Amino acid sequence: MIREISKTYEANKYEDEIYKLWEESGFFNPDTCQPWAEDKNRKKYCNILPPPNANGELHLGHASGYTVMDIFGRYHRMKGEKVLLFPGKDHAGIQSQVVYEKKIKAERGISRYDLGREKFYKEIYDFCIDRSNYMRAQEKKIGISADWSREKFTLDPDVLSRALETFVKMEKDGMIYRGERIINWCPRCSTALSDVEVLHKKTAGKLYYIKYPLKDSKQFITVATTRPETMLGDTAVAVNPKDKRFEKLVGKIVILPLQNREIPIISDRRMEMEFGTGAVKITPAHDPLDWQIGKDHKLQEIQVINEKAEITKLGGKYVGQKVEEARENIVRDLTEFGLIEKIEENEINKSICERCKETIEPLISKQWFVNVDAKKYSLKKESLKAIKTGKIEVYPKSFGKIMTQWFSGLHDWCISRQIWWGPQIPVWYCEKCGEENYIVSIEKPKKCPKCKGAELIQDQDTFDTWFSSGQWPYTTLGYPKGKDYKDFYSTEMMVTGRDLLFFWASKMIMMGLYRTGKVPFKNLFFTGLIRDKDGLKMSKSKGNGVDPLQMIEKYGADALRMSLITDTTPGLDTRLYEEKIEKYRNFVTKLWNIYRYSFSSNENFKLEEKISRHDLKSLADSWIVSRVNQAILEASKMLENKNIAMAENILIKFTWDDLASWYLEIHKLEKNDKVLGYVLEKILKLWHPFMPFVTEKIYGDANLRIHANATNKKVKILMVEKWPVSDKKLINKKAEKEFQNLQEIIGKIRNIRSSYRIAPSEIIEAYAKKLKNQEIIEKLGRVKFSDAKKQGIEISGKDLKIVLDIAELIDVEKEKKNFYKEITNLENLIAKNSALLANKNFLASAPKEIVENNKIKLAEYREKLKSQKDLLDNLKKLS
RNA sequence: GGGCAAUUAGCUCAAUGGCUAGAGCACCUCGUUUACACCGAGGGGGUUAUAGGUUCGAGUCCUAUAUUGCCCACCA
Numbered sequence: 001m002i003r004e005i006s007k008t009y010e011a012n013k014y015e016d017e018i019y020k021l022w023e024e025s026g027f028f029n030p031d032t033c034q035p036w037a038e039d040k041n042r043k044k045y046c047n048i049l050p051p052p053n054a055n056g057e058l059h060l061g062h063a064s065g066y067t068v069m070d071i072f073g074r075y076h077r078m079k080g081e082k083v084l085l086f087p088g089k090d091h092a093g094i095q096s097q098v099v100y101e102k103k104i105k106a107e108r109g110i111s112r113y114d115l116g117r118e119k120f121y122k123e124i125y126d127f128c129i130d131r132s133n134y135m136r137a138q139e140k141k142i143g144i145s146a147d148w149s150r151e152k153f154t155l156d157p158d159v160l161s162r163a164l165e166t167f168v169k170m171e172k173d174g175m176i177y178r179g180e181r182i183i184n185w186c187p188r189c190s191t192a193l194s195d196v197e198v199l200h201k202k203t204a205g206k207l208y209y210i211k212y213p214l215k216d217s218k219q220f221i222t223v224a225t226t227r228p229e230t231m232l233g234d235t236a237v238a239v240n241p242k243d244k245r246f247e248k249l250v251g252k253i254v255i256l257p258l259q260n261r262e263i264p265i266i267s268d269r270r271m272e273m274e275f276g277t278g279a280v281k282i283t284p285a286h287d288p289l290d291w292q293i294g295k296d297h298k299l300q301e302i303q304v305i306n307e308k309a310e311i312t313k314l315g316g317k318y319v320g321q322k323v324e325e326a327r328e329n330i331v332r333d334l335t336e337f338g339l340i341e342k343i344e345e346n347e348i349n350k351s352i353c354e355r356c357k358e359t360i361e362p363l364i365s366k367q368w369f370v371n372v373d374a375k376k377y378s379l380k381k382e383s384l385k386a387i388k389t390g391k392i393e394v395y396p397k398s399f400g401k402i403m404t405q406w407f408s409g410l411h412d413w414c415i416s417r418q419i420w421w422g423p424q425i426p427v428w429y430c431e432k433c434g435e436e437n438y439i440v441s442i443e444k445p446k447k448c449p450k451c452k453g454a455e456l457i458q459d460q461d462t463f464d465t466w467f468s469s470g471q472w473p474y475t476t477l478g479y480p481k482g483k484d485y486k487d488f489y490s491t492e493m494m495v496t497g498r499d500l501l502f503f504w505a506s507k508m509i510m511m512g513l514y515r516t517g518k519v520p521f522k523n524l525f526f527t528g529l530i531r532d533k534d535g536l537k538m539s540k541s542k543g544n545g546v547d548p549l550q551m552i553e554k555y556g557a558d559a560l561r562m563s564l565i566t567d568t569t570p571g572l573d574t575r576l577y578e579e580k581i582e583k584y585r586n587f588v589t590k591l592w593n594i595y596r597y598s599f600s601s602n603e604n605f606k607l608e609e610k611i612s613r614h615d616l617k618s619l620a621d622s623w624i625v626s627r628v629n630q631a632i633l634e635a636s637k638m639l640e641n642k643n644i645a646m647a648e649n650i651l652i653k654f655t656w657d658d659l660a661s662w663y664l665e666i667h668k669l670e671k672n673d674k675v676l677g678y679v680l681e682k683i684l685k686l687w688h689p690f691m692p693f694v695t696e697k698i699y700g701d702a703n704l705r706i707h708a709n710a711t712n713k714k715v716k717i718l719m720v721e722k723w724p725v726s727d728k729k730l731i732n733k734k735a736e737k738e739f740q741n742l743q744e745i746i747g748k749i750r751n752i753r754s755s756y757r758i759a760p761s762e763i764i765e766a767y768a769k770k771l772k773n774q775e776i777i778e779k780l781g782r783v784k785f786s787d788a789k790k791q792g793i794e795i796s797g798k799d800l801k802i803v804l805d806i807a808e809l810i811d812v813e814k815e816k817k818n819f820y821k822e823i824t825n826l827e828n829l830i831a832k833n834s835a836l837l838a839n840k841n842f843l844a845s846a847p848k849e850i851v852e853n854n855k856i857k858l859a860e861y862r863e864k865l866k867s868q869k870d871l872l873d874n875l876k877k878l879s
Numbered sequence: 880g881g882g883c884a885a886u887u888a889g890c891u892c893a894a895u896g897g898c899u900a901g902a903g904c905a906c907c908u909c910g911u912u913u914a915c916a917c918c919g920a921g922g923g924g925g926u927u928a929u930a931g932g933u934u935c936g937a938g939u940c941c942u943a944u945a946u947u948g949c950c951c952a953c954c955a
Contacts, residue, residue, distance in 0.1 A: 409952085583917090592915080
């Protein structure tokens with residue numbers, strides 16, 4: 001060994017230093033990444049990275065997304081394109097506020113009200129910046145080749161003002177309105193939520209049948225409800241107009257129990273006759289459907305539940321009680337009055353807050369909305385068009401369909417939140433002129449433009465986080481005049497989790513189209529969720545989470561990256577567990593050892609970029625060079641098709657099976673360093689997007705060795721080397737076929753060795769006529785050929801018959817059985833194939849190539865069958 | 880209630896209508912022959928969920944069914 005290379009690659013020893021090398025090279029930045037002559041027409045590739053919420057730490061979801069983005073990014077960079085992976089962080093309105101409130105509660109025992117709005121905002125801002133720095137360090141550990149010099153935060157002044165301008169523009173275009181409507185209210189977060197921020201969870205509940213007495217009558221009408229406490233705010237009872245049972249009651253008045261209020265019985269076709277009794281209580285202030293019905297029937301809205309989920313004054317004696325408490329008391333009181341007919345067990349669809357899981361209270365509240373289907377511009381219709389016309393290519397395809405459906409049924413978007421963290425809505429009120437005469441302006445106007453006098457107060461509400469992050473692709477790039485915007489928009493690629501489909505991806509499409517007239521990205525790639533070994537969601541409470549940083553520390557970033565993309569399909573969930581990561585750590589070691597072997601075998605060994613046919617000295621040379629060019633072809637095609645898992649598969653198969661298991665062993669005999677150096681150079685490049693660290697390390701070390709004594713010690717960086725192009729002249733199907741035959745023969749020898757337990761140290765005497773590749777067979781089969789004819793078992797391959805001198809060891813009966821089995825198998829194949837070739841339809845319809853292949857195969861099977869029969873006859877003679 | 884997906888070896892998953900449906904893990908046997916025991920060689924293990932259909936040809940396309948998962952939805 002000329003120089004010591006360690007047996008294993010110690011990832012944690014090198015990764016930081018390699019990342020530093022990349023960073024300092026300036027090649028993450030497309031402006032300074034020009035390793036090739038600057039070409040004006042150089043293709044641009046931009047991927048705006050989804051900004052993680054700046055309030056926690058990196059988890060596996062981020063790691064898997066980043067891996068996908070980085071693979072594509074590095075691939076395109078190596079293809080010579082101008083690549084920008086644009087990093088950033090999201091202030092994450094509600095989530096960050098929840099996190100920070102918990103933190104100050106736990107650490108200081110205080111609430112946000114103790115701090116006051118201004119101080120709270122300042123603290124949480126510092127907290128997010130602090131977390132951003134921390135998370136950035138973690139992101140680098142994954143190896144993502146992002147341009148950190150451009151990094152943005154959603155609250156950076158330039159980014160933010162561009163986002164706010166959109167609100168101003170929308171308002172001008174008549175797409176914004178403020179209204180009292182029923183909204184989803186989270187009592188814990190004390191804010192309104194949009195529809196997508198509400199989760200529906202099936203839970204066990206009860207269905208209460210309550211008797212409402214009719215006015216001036218002893219009759220009752222029974223209504224069924226899961227939320228009896230809302231009856232305090234009932235303003236009607238509704239039935240379906242087609243419902244014969246209640247025909248005569250429509251228009252009558254009932255006395256609302258407990259409240260002693262007179263309310264009408266109305267009819268509305270939206271009532272399901274099958275549900276409960278068919279009669280339903282209507283509470284416009286606390287149920288979305290009832291609110292609609294209330295509007296249509298001009299019913300009074302009586303708010304009996306407040307923002308803290310407590311009963312209001314209008315709820316009479318139950319005032320101040322929590323809804324659950326009030327429910328119990330009301331049911332008890334009703335029971336006392338004999339007004340509960342029955343109580344049934346019932347599965348209910350509970351609405352909960354996506355962030356804190358608290359039960360949602362539907363309330364009527366004054367909020368800002370985006371009209372998604374406005375006259376001047378329809379966000380809904382334009383988005384639908386972009387997807388349907390294929391302006392955005394969605395991976396997987398089926399998600400495009402899901403989006404289409406979602407957009408079709410889209411409701412107006414509530415964008416105001418009653419939280420303190422986040423940008424305030426740029427709307428100003430004048431005390432004199434009233435809230436109806438609001439002024440929209442990003443800067444605070446000096447005076448009220450109407451009355452020219454009074455002080456202006458800004459709207460207290462903040463924006464839905466998705467309002468700003470939904471604009472991320474162009475606010476970051478400096479719309480409308482920025483150079484980056486001109487260079488890179490529409491961006492090429494967006495990769496995001498399938499859980500963000502409606503939250504984020506959809507918003508980016510809507511707002512990007514509205515503001516810029518162009519799609520924000522041409523390709524939209526969804527990743528699935530990472531689950532644990534049993535397919536369960538990872539969560540802190542379950543303790544089944546895998547910490548990506550721990551895994552990187554233990555197995556290396558390359559191994560983690562590989563395990564995150566292996567066997568994945570876009571949009572589908574995948575399972576991750578330590579054994580899987582371990583497997584790829586082992587693979588990294590394998591690659592390392594291919595390098596170790598190559599460079600230890602000869603002190604002049606070097607990587608070879610090119611090779612000519614004269615350099616191919618043997619069958620094995622032609623074969624491996626053909627195979628590697630085939631691998632380049634296929635892997636590149638898979639990457640173009642966005643099928644990274646498949647590309648990975650192809651490369652693993654080549655590296656482990658073809659190169660390591662076969663060619664390296666043959667190299668020990670033939671020692672064609674030129675060929676090995678060529679193949680190694682290619683696979684380092686091919687693997688780089690997937691495993692950037694180990695490949696960069698090997699490449700660097702390998703070149704250092706070459707340049708050790710040279711004057712030019714400029715370090716070559718693999719990250720910006722050119723992606724290999726398949727040299728089709730070197731693809732040699734004939735050599736591949738011939739080598740396959742060789743592999744088959746050696747396989748058979750090994751099989752026999754194994755079944756008779758012949759130790760590897762024992763060399764078997766053998767004999768063959770017309771022997772080719774003798775040395776290879778001898779080495780890999782551990783046999784020794786001589787001229788003397790032998791007695792024993794015979795093996796055959798194409799044009800070759802080998803006799804192994806182990807007559808005394810063989811169990812003839814067992815071998816006979818093996819032959820019979822193989823003969824039957826071949827006979828079946830021949831029958832199948834002949835039938836196919838006799839089929840006129842097949843000959844007429846199948847492509848010529850397939851027909852040809854089948855003919856060749858049939859001939860092969862026949863030949864094999866013949867030789868198997870011969871061998872069997874010879875075997876029989878032996879017994 | 881509606882939609883989408885999945886169902887292939889014991890497990891996790893591949894397979895772009897066409898070569899005897901492939902990997903890894905696990906399992907069994909053997910083995911340190913100086914790249915690698917984070918390894919190597921060999922082996923067992925499949926009616927591709929079920930039933931039909933289209934096709935010269937189906938794991939792949941179509942239609943049902945079953946099971947599982949996810950998403951959406953104003954059955955209170």
